[in-house]
Amino acid sequence: MTQRLLVIGGDAGGMAAAAVARRRKPDLEIVALEKGRWTSYSACGIPYVVGGDVRSLDQLVARSPQEFRDKLMIDVRTGHEAVALDLDARRAEVRTNDRTYRLGFDLLHLATGGKPRRPPIPGIDGKHVHGVQTLDDAQVLLDEVGSRQIQNVVVVGGGYIGLELAEAFIKRGSKVTVIERGPEVMGRTLDPDMGAVVCTAMRRQGITVYTDEKVVGIESDSVTTEQRTVPADVVLLGLGVEPNTDLAAEAGVVTGLARAIVVDRRQKTSAEGVCAAGDCCESRSLITGQTVYVALGTVANKQGRVAGVNLSGGYATFPGVIGTAITRLCSVEIGRTGVTEAEATEAGFEYVVSKIDSTTRAGYFPGAGPIAVKMLVERRTGRVLGAQVAGFEGTAKRIDVLATAITAGMTAEDVVYLDLSYAPPFSPVWDPVQAAARLALGLLQDRG
C-alpha cells in the first residue's frame, strides 16, 4: 500500500525534505500543511522588501504551492494548520478557516519553524509591535506601513534582523532608534570590538543606537527604557527567534535546549517515523560538540534534505553547524564563523587572538577598501576556532574560507599555506584571511 508522508510546515525545513523524498521515492504520497499563504520563501529577504530594494514579497518565493503540486506531485495545503497530533494513531488534526479535519500519516516530518522572541514586557503584544519571521508577518507589517510615512520607528534588540530592519526604515525616511540591552549591537554574533564597527556605521547613517539600555514598557506611541522614553509609531522586535514546538511537545516528542526538538544525526526525533528540521529543532556545534539552537535558512535546507533522504528509505546525516553568518549593514559587510571570544571562553578553550587590517583588493587597485579580520586560534594545537570579518565590499564572503578550514580542523599554519586565489582586482597577494593566520602563527610562537 502507498505510504503517506505528512510534512508540517511549508518553508525550507519542510519543503526541502518533501522535494528530496519525492525525487527519491516517486510512489510516496506527500501532503504538506502550511498554516500561512506561502511556501519555500526567503525570510532573510524581508528587510529588503521593506527597504524597497526588492519590489514585493512574492519575489521572495522560491517555489509556490502550485509549483509543488504541478512539478513534484506534492499535495500542498496552505491555510491548513495542524493543531494536534496522535502519534500512536498516526493522525493529525488539521484546522482551516472554516473546518477541522483528521488526516492520517505513516511518516511525519515536523518543520514548524520559529517565532520572534517576545519577552514579557508590558505592551509587547500591541498591534503596532511587529516580530517579522514569516512572509505573513511581513505582510502584516507592510499592510500597516505601506501606505503611509512612518515618523518614528523603534527597534528593540540589536541582532541581525533588527538592524537590517532599522536600515530598511531609514531608507523609507523614518527616524529610527535601536535599543539594545547589551554593551554592543550584534552582541551574540560578534565580539564587541567588531560589533563597534557596525554600530559606528549605523550611527553615521543616521540611526540612533542606545546600548546597555533595557526596555521596560511599550506604549501605543512610544517605547520606555530605564533611561528614557522614545516616540514610536511602529515597534520592531529584533530579540531573536525561538522554536515553534507546542504541537510536537504536546504530542510527546522530546524537546531540549530552548524547547527545540531533539534530533539525532539523521534528523530523527524521539518518536518512531518522525523527523524534524529547521528552526523548530536543535543542531550540534562542530566546534564545541554542544547542542545549539540556530535558526537559519541554510541550516533548515540542509537538515530538510537529510530528513527527506531518511524519510524515503535512504541514509544521510547532518554533521552540524559552526555558526557561520553574514550580512551587510549600512555599507559595512560583516561575517562570522566558529566561536566568538565569549563562546570560546565559555567552552573552555585557551586561545590567542589575531587581528589584522588589510584591503579587499590589492592596495593600489581602484575600489580597494578596508577589511578587518579577527581570528581565534587554540593555543596548544594551533587550530582555528573562530573568525570575524568586517569591512568594505568583498569582505563578507571571505568568511566561507575560514568556515571550511574550521570544519576541516585546520590550524593557522594550514591556513597560511592554503593555495588561495589572487589577482589585483580581488585580493592582496596574501589574502586577508591568510594575513590573520600568519599573525596568529607569530603569536603562538611567542607562547611560554
Place this chain on the structure above:
Amino acid sequence: MTQRLLVIGGDAGGMAAAAVARRRKPDLEIVALEKGRWTSYSACGIPYVVGGDVRSLDQLVARSPQEFRDKLMIDVRTGHEAVALDLDARRAEVRTNDRTYRLGFDLLHLATGGKPRRPPIPGIDGKHVHGVQTLDDAQVLLDEVGSRQIQNVVVVGGGYIGLELAEAFIKRGSKVTVIERGPEVMGRTLDPDMGAVVCTAMRRQGITVYTDEKVVGIESDSVTTEQRTVPADVVLLGLGVEPNTDLAAEAGVVTGLARAIVVDRRQKTSAEGVCAAGDCCESRSLITGQTVYVALGTVANKQGRVAGVNLSGGYATFPGVIGTAITRLCSVEIGRTGVTEAEATEAGFEYVVSKIDSTTRAGYFPGAGPIAVKMLVERRTGRVLGAQVAGFEGTAKRIDVLATAITAGMTAEDVVYLDLSYAPPFSPVWDPVQAAARLALGLLQDRG
C-alpha cells in the same frame, strides 16, 4: 662570527625570505641582489597600469629597496646581477653597470624568478615584441607605447597575462588580435567549455580572437600565422613563463621539470646551505603528488617565507599547490582550482563532472548575476578533484572555498553540508559551490 645570507632576486620569492630571516635572526647579515630597479612588486598589476586602471608602476611596489634597508637592515643592491656562483668557495660574482666584484656568503637563497617563454619563431626577438614579466619589462613596454597611440596590437598566446594585456590595449583604443594555438583561450587553465565563456566576452569587447592558429613568423609590422597575416605595431607574448635558472644550473644546483630548481619541502636545493623559492623552482601538486611548475606570486611569497624560516635556523615546510588562480577578463570573473578535465584524465582519475548555473546573489536581489560552477569529483571516493567558476561580479573568490575543501580532502557530500554563509546580497541560500556539490552527489549515486 656573523653569518651572511645572500639573496639573489629582489621580488617576492627573495624578499619574503629575507624579511622573515631578518625578523627571526636579528644578527644575520643579509645582502640582496636585484638586477633590475625594483623590489617586492606586484607583477600581476602590470596589465592594469598598461590599461590605465592604475596610475604608475611605482604603485605596484609593496616595499622599496630603501624601505628594506631602513626598516629591516637588509643590504639591498639594485642594478647588481649575480653572474656566477662558486658554491664550494661560497662566493658569487656580481656585475653592475660599470664593474664586477666578488661577494662571499655563508647561506644562499636563489629567487631568480622566471622569464616569458620565447619559442623559436622567426622574428620573436624583435624590438617591438614584448614579454612582460618584470617591472623592468613593463617599463620598456610603457616607454614604447606610453607617448603614442598604438594602432594594431597582436597578442601571441591566450593565457592569463596575454588576455589581460589584450584587454588593457582595447582600453587604450588599439585594435587587438589574440592568436592562440589551442582550440580555446586559457587552454591550460580552464576546460574548453569554461574557456569559451571568456572567449565570447573578449569578442564582445571588440577583441579579435583566432584559435587553432599557429604563429609562424613575426615581422616588424605584422604577425603571420598558418592562415593569415595580421598587422602588428606591438606584439605581446602570452606564452607562459619559464624559470630563470642558468645561474643555478651552471653552479651545479640540480634542476628538474622544465629546468626549474629541485627543492625539498623546506625549499632546500641539492646544494648544502642553499634554498630557492618562487618562479625559479618547482612545486608539488597536492592532488596528483606530481612535480609541477607554477609561476605565481602567491606561491613565491609562501615558498619565500618557508625558505626564510629554514635559512634562519627554524623549521617550516611548504605543503604544495593545488593550482588555484583567478582573474577578471572583460567583466567576466573566472577562477579555477585543483585539476581540469584534461589534467584529471592525464593523472588517471575517474571522475564525474557536475556543472550548474546559479546566481551570485539571491536571484531576486538587485545586482544578482549569472555564475557557472563546474566541479570534478572522483568517482569511487566522492573526493573533489577540481573546480572552475565563471560569471558576474562576486564569482572569482568563491573558488577559495573549494581550494580549501580540496586541500582538506573533502568529498562532495562534505561540501554540501559545509556551514557556508548566506544573506541575500551575497548568495542564494545554497551557495553556488554547494549547488554544484549537490548535483555531483546525485551523479555519484547514479554510478553502476
